[in-house]
Amino acid sequence: MAQNRQKVALIGDGAVGSSYAFAMMQQGLAEDFVIVDVIKERTEGDALDLEDAQVFTAPKNIYSGDYKDCADADLAVITAGAPQKPGESRLDLVNKNLKIMQSIIKPLVASGFKGVLLVAANPVDILTYAAQKFSGFPKSRVFGSGTSLDTTRLQVALSKKLKVSPQSIDAYIMGEHGDSEFAAYSAARVGGESFLAAAKRAGLSTDDLTKIEDDVRKKAYEIINRKGATFYGVATALMRISKAVLHDENAILPVGAPVDGEYGLHDLYIGSPAVINGAGIDRVIEVPLNDDEKSKMQASAKTLKETLENGMANLQK
Ligand SMILES: NC(=O)C1=CN([C@@H]2O[C@H](COP(=O)(O)OP(=O)(O)OC[C@H]3O[C@@H](n4cnc5c(N)ncnc54)[C@H](O)[C@@H]3O)[C@@H](O)[C@H]2O)C=CC1
Ligand SMILES: CC(=O)C(=O)O
Numbered sequence: 001m002a003q004n005r006q007k008v009a010l011i012g013d014g015a016v017g018s019s020y021a022f023a024m025m026q027q028g029l030a031e032d033f034v035i036v037d038v039i040k041e042r043t044e045g046d047a048l049d050l051e052d053a054q055v056f057t058a059p060k061n062i063y064s065g066d067y068k069d070c071a072d073a074d075l076a077v078i079t080a081g082a083p084q085k086p087g088e089s090r091l092d093l094v095n096k097n098l099k100i101m102q103s104i105i106k107p108l109v110a111s112g113f114k115g116v117l118l119v120a121a122n123p124v125d126i127l128t129y130a131a132q133k134f135s136g137f138p139k140s141r142v143f144g145s146g147t148s149l150d151t152t153r154l155q156v157a158l159s160k161k162l163k164v165s166p167q168s169i170d171a172y173i174m175g176e177h178g179d180s181e182f183a184a185y186s187a188a189r190v191g192g193e194s195f196l197a198a199a200k201r202a203g204l205s206t207d208d209l210t211k212i213e214d215d216v217r218k219k220a221y222e223i224i225n226r227k228g229a230t231f232y233g234v235a236t237a238l239m240r241i242s243k244a245v246l247h248d249e250n251a252i253l254p255v256g257a258p259v260d261g262e263y264g265l266h267d268l269y270i271g272s273p274a275v276i277n278g279a280g281i282d283r284v285i286e287v288p289l290n291d292d293e294k295s296k297m298q299a300s301a302k303t304l305k306e307t308l309e310n311g312m313a314n315l316q317k
Contacts, residue, residue: 005031005032006029006030006031006032006074006075006246007030007031007032007033007034007072007073007074007075008024008029008030008032008033008034008073008074008075008076008077008242008246009034009036009065009069009070009073009075009076009077009113009115010033010034010035010036010076010077010079011036011037011070011076011077011078011079011080011104011108012036012037012078012079012080012081012121013035013036013037013039013042013043013046013079014037014079014080014083015083015229015231016079016083016120016229016231016234016235016238017035017037017077017079017080018046019231019232019234019235020077020079020120020234020235020238020239021033021035021046021050021062022050022053022235023235023236023238023239024239024242025050025053025054025057025060025062026053026057027057027239027243028057028058028060029239029242029243029246030060030074030075030242030246031059031060031061032060032061032062032073033050033060033061033062033063034062034063034064034065034069034070034073035047035062035063035064035065036064036065036066036067036069036070037080038080040064043064043065044064046064047062047063047064050062067107067108067110067111068111069111070108070111070113071111071112071113073113073115074115074116074245074246074278075115075116075117075118075242075245075246076108076113076115076116076117076118077118077119077120077238077242078101078104078117078118078119078120078121078127078131079120079121079238080100080104080121081093081096081097081100081101081121081122081127082096082097082100083122083224083229084122084220084224085224086221086224086225086228089178089179090122090123090124090177090178090179090220091123091126091178091179091303091307093122093123094123094126094307094310094311095311095314095315097121097122097123097127098126098127098130098311098312098314098315099315100121101119101121101127101130101131101134102130102134102315105130105131105134105135106134108135109134109135109136109137115141116141116142116143116245116278116279116280117131117132117135117137117141117142117143117280118143118144118145118238118241118242118245119131119142119143119144119145119256120144120145120234120238122177122178123176123177123178123307124144124145124146124177124256125144125146125176125177125178125256125268125269125270125271125304126269126304126307126308126311127144128142128143128144128146128256128269129268129269129308130308130311130312132258132269138280139258139260139281140258140279140280140281140282141279141280142258142280143255143256143257143258143269143274143276143280143281144177144255144256144269145177145234145237145238145241145255145256146177146254146255146256146257146269146270146271146272147172147173147174147175147177147181147254147255147256147271147272148234148237148238148240148241148253148254148255149177149230149233149234149237150173150177150181150216150217150254150271151171151172151173151254152166152233152236152237153173153216153219153233154169154171154172154173154183154212154213154216155167155169155171157212157215157216158171158195158199158212161199161202161204161208161212162190162198162199162202163202164190164191168190168191169188169190169195170188170189170190170195171183171184171185171188171189171195172184172187172188172254172271172272172273172287173216173254173271174254174270174271174272174287174289174293174297174300175270175271175296175297175299175300175301176270176271176300176303176304177256177271178303179217180296180299180300180303181216181217181271181300182213182293182296182297182300183209183212183213183216184287184289184293185199185209185213185293186288186289186290186293187287187288187289240253241253241255241276244276244277245276245277245278245280246278247278248277248278249276249277250275250276250277250282251275251276251277252273252274252275252276252285253273253274253276254271254272254273255271255272255273255274255276255281256269256270256271257269257270257271257272257273257274257281257284258281258284259272259284260284262284262286263286263289263294263297263298263301264298265297265298265301268301268304268305268308269304270297270300270301270304271300272284272285272286272287273285273287
């Protein structure tokens with residue numbers, strides 16, 4: 001096999017996983033792509049279906065496999081886990097998805113996997129922390145999708161108001177990927193200008209900005225209430241993060257990052273921009289927050305710590 005082939009292992013071939021595989025296919029990313037799931041027929045069917053797409057994108061060896069096939073993967077992406085039902089929060093999934101994560105990490109580590117581990121299953125900040133602890137991998141090699149999807153939701157919402165493209169808006173949703181997340185408006189910028197100045201000129205009031213932040217926070221619920229699940233948004237965010245790893249980009253992206261002193265927080269994964277390259281997280285970027293945003297970050301971290309402690313304790317029972 002030719003050198004410099006890149007391999008991705010996808011663990012969890014449900015709505016999010018299969019959409020991610022399709023997004024990776026569309027971008028021609030990773031020459032080898034193995035799909036693992038407890039439902040073998042699903043991975044076999046998806047591999048057969050997805051290989052038909054390569055004629056119009058790029059040749060790819062896409063197949064249904066097992067944990068032993070993860071050994072030589074550059075990147076493993078975990079999307080296995082129960083999704084929210086209408087009315088459930090992400091944090092409600094913690095007990096069942098921690099068990100699933102434990103059952104995945106053991107054979108993944110046993111395979112000899114040495115790549116970067118990206119977690120998307122919810123509650124993603126808790127499951128990313130657990131994946132790192134269960135695996136014993138360095139924190140730099142394990143991170144989560146964090147607030148990547150929420151940040152795209154904010155960029156999309158603001159782009160409609162400011163009439164500039166979403167990628168031209170440099171603004172982050174930070175904290176928990178969940179109900180305690182917040183928009184770091186004070187540090188946001190548009191075309192080099194302070195976002196708050198641009199927003200004021202566009203006629204957006206403080207109440208308007210609070211409503212946008214709230215709508216972003218609730219968007220997953222709106223989608224789940226209508227179609228039962230969300231998957232295209234996160235799949236595309238995962239593709240973008242994967243590209244930064246596979247192309248060793250040193251890209252600054254919002255992810256679920258391991259904090260070690262940043263924001264005064266320790267021993268936690270939480271949504272923040274970080275520098276992403278082929279080795280995983282190179283460093284966390286500490287966004288300069290105002291006092292109100294600082295307290296939202298602390299509140300979000302408190303929620304995550306409490307859920308984490310309870311979840312880990314329940315796992316021992
Ligand atoms: N981080 C984010 O921004 C987002 C995260 N999610 C989360 O992603 C996860 C997956 O969501 P969906 O794909 O919609 O769910 P789904 O139910 O469609 O798929 C889950 C898949 O995981 C598999 N699975 C379960 N246990 C497994 C195990 N032990 N080993 C291997 N595979 C296993 C199932 O067979 C199924 O194929 C959920 O936790 C959901 O909340 C969903 C959307 C956004
Ligand atoms: C389900 C989920 O986490 C989201 O769409 O944000």
